[in-house]
Amino acid sequence: MGEGAVTATIPTATLAGPEDLDGATRAALAELLLALADDEFVLGFWDSEWTGIGPALEEDVAYSSIAQDEIGHARALYELLAALTGRKADDLAYDRGPEGFRQARLLGLDRGDWAQSIARRYLYDTADATRLAALAGSSYAPLAGLLGKVRREEAYHLLHFDGWIRRLNDDDRGRARLTAALDALWPAALDLFTPLAGEDLLVRAGILPRPFAALRGEWLAALAPIFAELDLPLPARRGDDGAYTPTVAPLTGGRDGNHDPAFRRLHDEMTMVYREEPGANW
Amino acid sequence: MATEVLHQTDQGEAERRAAFFAHIAAGGKVEATDWMPDDYRRQVLKFVEMHANSELMGVLPEREWILRAPTLKRKLALTAKVQDEVGHAQLLYRVAEDLGKSREEMWRDLLAGKTKFHNVFHYPTETWGDVGIIAWLIDAAAIVAQQALRGSSYGPYARTMQKICWEESVHIMHGRDIVLTLVNGTPKQRAMVQDALDRWWAPIMQMHGFRTPPEKDKDLAWRIKAKSNEELRQEFLAIYVPRILEIGLTIPDPELRYDEEAKRWRYTEPDWDELTRVVTGHGPKSAERLQFRQIHYADTAWVRDVILGEGPGALAAD
Structure with missing residues (x-):
């Protein structure tokens, strides 16, 4: 999804690597990469909690595989960031306090029950598809190149969760749980499009082809026909100019390091071994 | 046939x-x-069902560490390994289903404690050292048995073992790499992995089962399995004792040595009472792990109802 709504931006110049950027743009790019990487990283952790306890063995295997993709994407993004900052990917991933993480509020929440996990995945994957479609046209060549591969894998994830949304929605009990989960998640999902510090620099350099506010509109526009087809409420309004804006207040702060207490618990667990002997080879 | x-x-x-x-x-x-006598069918089913249960329950001690894996590489490898084990459970339950027992029945019997799973999955995992020892040595002990099962008289089981053995050999490399990294790490890391070996050695020595005389072992007589328990244990010791010692770990058995004359490994008699207690559901983590499964099975019962379009509770745990 999302493809139809996206107008390709052809970058005027190609930025081959960090050496082509000034200090301020470099810092803004670091914020963007950290946000993208942390979204994938933390979601990959929640997903891997389903490994071994999924609702059916087949789904268990599929979910574990998706979790690995996300961690793999996070690793590749941390490596791009490492090229920019000189910090190793593993240190970026493990040697930060919970407030140092930049994932959107949606990803800081507990995995919840199966309906909540599916609803979160669907909101995230659709938003991510919009974001990745835009960033595939980024003038920063290392990012555009990496995202080509990421998008191919994410397309499969979306297909998987699109199937689940429909299956849950087709059943009264499933639909009740699904709509409750979506309702609860919308405000935090909108944080995926909270403008980043230094975003204007990224847009000017063609690194971020369009501002996040515009991407949010593209995302909601892409969801509108699907939610209408499934008779699911979409908390958004179409303005006279045709642009979609949300009708619920976003829950922001993730990009500044504010997260749900659930993330603090997850962070404690995920750094438990690393903290036993920091800096050691594991 | x-x-x-x-x-x-x-x-x-x-x-x-x-x-x-x-x-x-x-x-x-x-x-x-093929036509087969009922007692043969029941015996194969029991054997494969226990194997499937073991793959499924074997997921639990390791999955606790997926979230805690200390590097991106380890996290990816461990998730992949646990995913493989779930996949093995799926393959094996399918083999067992064809023998006339539904997956739901097998799950219910497992959750009710009516059927068994391997002794090693009844023990706690305490440190990252355990993750290395399990993936290296427990998977190695398992692969020795599973390689022999490729010669099983029951064709579908023998063929399933081909795939499983290949994946298990990747797990062994992952485990060995963790153990080697710890052995070459800080003093605390070395102590961590030695402590893990000290705790796991007894369950590993019990893992291949009692020294049942081959002539009294029906699984062997019917070639459901191709080697006796003691043959498998000897094979494991022959390959892995030198490898464990080579990297500087100490095996916690003063009696362990190769008897040149008898051409076999001597070892302290394993505590067979412990094995009996553990596999009948009285191990240190037996109750907790079954309860964990019961809780999650019940929590996701509604999902299975929705998928299958059945009434509420159709597949809920009893």
Whole structure:
């Protein structure tokens, strides 16, 4: 999804690597990469909690595989960031306090029950598809190149969760749980499009082809026909100019390091071994 | 399977049985659609079901560490390994299903404590050192048994083992790499992995089972498995004792040595009472792990209801 709504931006110049950027743009790019990487990283952790306890063995295997993709994407993004900052990917991933993480509020929440996990995945994957479609046209060549591969894998994830949304929605009990989960998640999902510090620099350099506010509109526009087809409420309004804006207040702060207490618990667990002997080879 | 056995339906029951077991004894294979005596079918089912249960329950001690894996590489490898084990459970339950017991029935019996799973999955995992020792040595002990199972008389089981053995060999490399990294790490890391080996050695020595005399072992007589418990244990020791010692770890058994004359490994007699207690559901983590499964099975019962379009609770845990 999302493809139809996206107008390709052809970058005027190609930025081959960090050496082509000034200090301020470099810092803004670091914020963007950290946000993208942390979204994938933390979601990959929640997903891997389903490994071994999924609702059916087949789904268990599929979910574990998706979790690995996300961690793999996070690793590749941390490596791009490492090229920019000189910090190793593993240190970026493990040697930060919970407030140092930049994932959107949606990803800081507990995995919840199966309906909540599916609803979160669907909101995230659709938003991510919009974001990745835009960033595939980024003038920063290392990012555009990496995202080509990421998008191919994410397309499969979306297909998987699109199937689940429909299956849950087709059943009264499933639909009740699904709509409750979506309702609860919308405000935090909108944080995926909270403008980043230094975003204007990224847009000017063609690194971020369009501002996040515009991407949010593209995302909601892409969801509108699907939610209408499934008779699911979409908390958004179409303005006279045709642009979609949300009708619920976003829950922001993730990009500044504010997260749900659930993330603090997850962070404690995920750094438990690393903290036993920091800096050691594991 | 030999077609003459399949088509001689006019034979008497006793003759048919005799032909069946002669076929097996001669190294023949049995397929799911072949005629087979009920006792053979039940015995294969019991064996495969326990194996499937073990793969499923074996997921639990390791999955606790997926979230805690200390590097991106380890996290990816451990998730992949646990995913493989779930996949093995799925393959094995399918083999077992063809023998006449539904997956739901097998899950219910497992959750009710009516069927068994391997002794090693009844113990706690305490540190990252355990993750290395399990993936290296427990998977190695398992692969010795599983390689022999490729010669099983039950064809679908033997073929499933081909795939499983290949994946398990990747797990062993992952485990060995963790153990080697810890052994070459800080003093605390070295102590961590030695402590893990000290705690896991006894369950590993019990893992291949009692020294049942081969002539009294029905699984062996019917070639459901191809090697005796003690043969498997000897094979494991022959390969892995030198490898463990080579990297500087100490094996916590003062009696362990190779007896040149008898051409076999000598070791302190394993605590067979402990093995009996543990596999009958009285191990240190037996109750907790079953309860964990019961809780999650019940929590996701509604999802299975929705998928199958059945009434509420149709597949809920009893």
